[in-house]
Amino acid sequence: MKTPNGLQALIDDGVIDEVLRPLKSGKEAAVYVVRSGGEVRCAKVYKDMAQRSFQQRVQYQEGRKVRGSREARAIGKATKYGRRQQEAAWKNAEVDALYQLRDAGVRVPEPHGYFNGVLVMELVTDAEGFAAPRLGEVELGAAQARDFHAVLVRQVVRMLCSGLIHGDLSPYNVLVGPDGPVVIDFPQVVSAAGNNAARTMLLRDVNNLTAYLGRSAPELFDTWYGEEMWALYEAGELRPDSALTGRFVHDTRRVDLDSVRDAINEAREEAIIRQQGREAAAEED
Numbered sequence: 249m250k251t252p253n254g255l256q257a258l259i260d261d262g263v264i265d266e267v268l269r270p271l272k273s274g275k276e277a278a279v280y281v282v283r284s285g286g287e288v289r290c291a292k293v294y295k296d297m298a299q300r301s302f303q304q305r306v307q308y309q310e311g312r313k314v315r316g317s318r319e320a321r322a323i324g325k326a327t328k329y330g331r332r333q334q335e336a337a338w339k340n341a342e343v344d345a346l347y348q349l350r351d352a353g354v355r356v357p358e359p360h361g362y363f364n365g366v367l368v369m370e371l372v373t374d375a376e377g378f379a380a381p382r383l384g385e386v387e388l389g390a391a392q393a394r395d396f397h398a399v400l401v402r403q404v405v406r407m408l409c410s411g412l413i414h415g416d417l418s419p420y421n422v423l424v425g426p427d428g429p430v431v432i433d434f435p436q437v438v439s440a441a442g443n444n445a446a447r448t449m450l451l452r453d454v455n456n457l458t459a460y461l462g463r464s465a466p467e468l469f470d471t472w473y474g475e476e477m478w479a480l481y482e483a484g485e486l487r488p489d490s491a492l493t494g495r496f497v498h499d500t501r502r503v504d505l506d507s508v509r510d511a512i513n514e515a516r517e518e519a520i521i522r523q524q525g526r527e528a529a530a531e532e533d
């Protein structure tokens with residue numbers, strides 16, 4: 249195939265040998281299957297930042313370390329310099345997160361480096377060697393849904409223990425490999441300790457998974473893993489292997505439990521519908 253923009257430099261440098269085929273192109277990135285280092289891998293080419301909503305990203309940057317006050321101020325102000333810095337920080341955030349999470353024992357694609365704005369990583373495949381489907385695309389029985397939910401909750405716990413929250417976790421950012429789910433797509437990763445919205449984002453991430461998997465295993469709708477792990481994290485007691493129950497004692501003096509559960513389950517459903525809309529729109533591009 250004709251070498252796509254952005255990948256020629258990697259070929260010239262010998263980082264990749266050949267571009268085999270496009271895998272997926274969304275709003276923010278195009279992913280290609282490539283041959284590199286004698287293996288089939290994938291290359292994620294980030295698209296231009298210009299079309300993306302910039303201001304909305306600023307909240308994600310809170311708590312992420314930015315070198316130098318000029319950079320910090322520029323990012324806050326959306327100047328041209330700021331946008332460039334923002335873009336660099338945004339792109340590197342995913343690469344940094346992949347290495348950090350891999351080291352923390354989270355099942356993510358093995359990173360193979362970041363070159364000229366392109367992330368080269370393991371191609372997650374199914375048992376036949378084809379690119380793995382996304383969780384949102386596979387039919388699940390109740391037992392499998394419960395199992396995947398438990399595995400994914402454990403991945404979220406490990407991420408949190410390593411100080412990170414995915415921030416955009418959904419059935420479309422989880423691939424199903426032969427050994428189980430693999431979490432992908434980390435450019436918006438959030439620092440758990442330094443971001444005011446951290447708790448909200450964590451609960452939303454867990455709710456997105458629960459809403460989807462709860463369709464196959466409805467008893468999951470009555471679980472509160474996000475709330476439970478956040479309480480342990482805040483108390484400094486969360487460990488990668490902490491036992492969780494899914495039960496959580498809400499403060500019943502102030503809230504009406506049934507209405508809270510109804511509201512959250514509604515929000516879970518809405519989040520799924522919105523995500524599907526976004527995915528459908530991205531597919532049309």
Ligand SMILES: Nc1ncnc2c1ncn2[C@@H]1O[C@H](COP(=O)(O)OP(=O)(O)O)[C@@H](O)[C@H]1O
Binds near residue numbers: 274278372
């Ligand atoms: N390491 C990988 N292995 C297999 N498929 C991948 C991998 N990374 C991304 N993909 C595919 O490319 C799609 C887009 O990648 P993603 O990182 O989610 O970027 P975005 O959603 O921002 O476009 C994914 O939904 C998945 O189908």
Ligand SMILES: [Mg+2]
Binds near residue numbers: 420421433
């Ligand atoms: Mg994605």
